[in-house]
Amino acid sequence: xxxxxxxxxxxxxxxxxxxxxxxxxxxxxxxxxxxxxxxxxxxxxxxxxxxxxxxxxxxxxxxxxxxxxxxxxxxxxxxxxxxxxxxxxxxxxxxxxxxxxxxxxxxxxxxxxxxxxxxxxxxxxxxxxxxxxxxxxxxxxxxxxxxxxxxxxxxxxxxxxxxxxxxxxxxxxxxxxxxxxxxxxxxxxxxxxxxxxx
Amino acid sequence: xxxxxxxxxxxxxxxxxxxxxxxxxxxxxxxxxxxxxxxxxxxxxxxxxxxxxxxxxxx
Numbered sequence: 001x002x003x004x005x006x007x008x009x010x011x012x013x014x015x016x017x018x019x020x021x022x023x024x025x026x027x028x029x030x031x032x033x034x035x036x037x038x039x040x041x042x043x044x045x046x047x048x049x050x051x052x053x054x055x056x057x058x059x060x061x062x063x064x065x066x067x068x069x070x071x072x073x074x075x076x077x078x079x080x081x082x083x084x085x086x087x088x089x090x091x092x093x094x095x096x097x098x099x100x101x102x103x104x105x106x107x108x109x110x111x112x113x114x115x116x117x118x119x120x121x122x123x124x125x126x127x128x129x130x131x132x133x134x135x136x137x138x139x140x141x142x143x144x145x146x147x148x149x150x151x152x153x154x155x156x157x158x159x160x161x162x163x164x165x166x167x168x169x170x171x172x173x174x175x176x177x178x179x180x181x182x183x184x185x186x187x188x189x190x191x192x193x194x195x196x197x198x
Numbered sequence: 199x200x201x202x203x204x205x206x207x208x209x210x211x212x213x214x215x216x217x218x219x220x221x222x223x224x225x226x227x228x229x230x231x232x233x234x235x236x237x238x239x240x241x242x243x244x245x246x247x248x249x250x251x252x253x254x255x256x257x
Contacts, residue, residue: 117204124205127257131233137226196207 023072030079031063037086041093048096052089059085107173114180115168118161121187125154128194141195150190157187211252217245224256233257 038045038056045053059082066075129151132138138147160183168176191197209220217231225233235245237257242248
């Protein structure tokens with residue numbers, strides 16, 4: 001009787017080990033598949049969804065730990081939800097990338113207009129400010145204090161414009177456009193103060 | 199072909215205008231009239247001869 005019990009226990013253990021060994025290949029294959037899918041868009045994920053990527057990497061590490069501990073059944077059971085998370089992340093990254101590309105395209109188009117109008121505005125103002133700086137008197141619409149403020153503000157406009165062009169060259173189109181818009185608004189204000197829009 | 203600067207200022211000459219008067223109006227100093235003459239050499243040959251209706255750029 002005792003021998004029979006031992007035999008049954010041994011048989012159960014052997015069967016369990018065999019079942020476990022049978023799960024090894026599917027478990028390793030599932031993790032390899034997940035890593036391969038993620039590798040296809042990892043670079044974009046790092047750029048557009050870093051936090052979600054980190055969470056997914058943690059889940060993959062858990063699966064790998066399961067393989068290391070020969071807990072193949074747990075890996076096979078857990079792999080589908082991680083694979084689904086990879087698909088979800090892929091969609092999220094694609095959408096974020098499309099949004100970013102659209103913003104970049106709009107900023108680049110606006111930059112085309114700004115890079116033409118701001119230098120024209122700066123040229124017109126520079127010429128007038130240079131001439132007024134040589135004038136013995138100022139025109140009726142501009143008093144001395146206002147002219148001093150205008151000169152200071154104009155230097156700021158030129159500095160901001162230089163900074164905006166530098167940012168655009170460095171690839172930061174959206175930031176460049178934001179700065180350029182502010183520079184143009186300030187320059188248009190000066191243009192009006194000098195009575196040049198009449 | 200040069201493109202006109204949309205932010206440049208222009209003055210349409212009226213009867214009785216002189217470059218000195220125009221310089222005084224825009225710069226506060228009539229002695230700066232050569233600035234206007236130099237900027238409009240394409241249409242002016244003599245700073246003392248401007249005609250009503252002429253469109254002068256005020257640099």
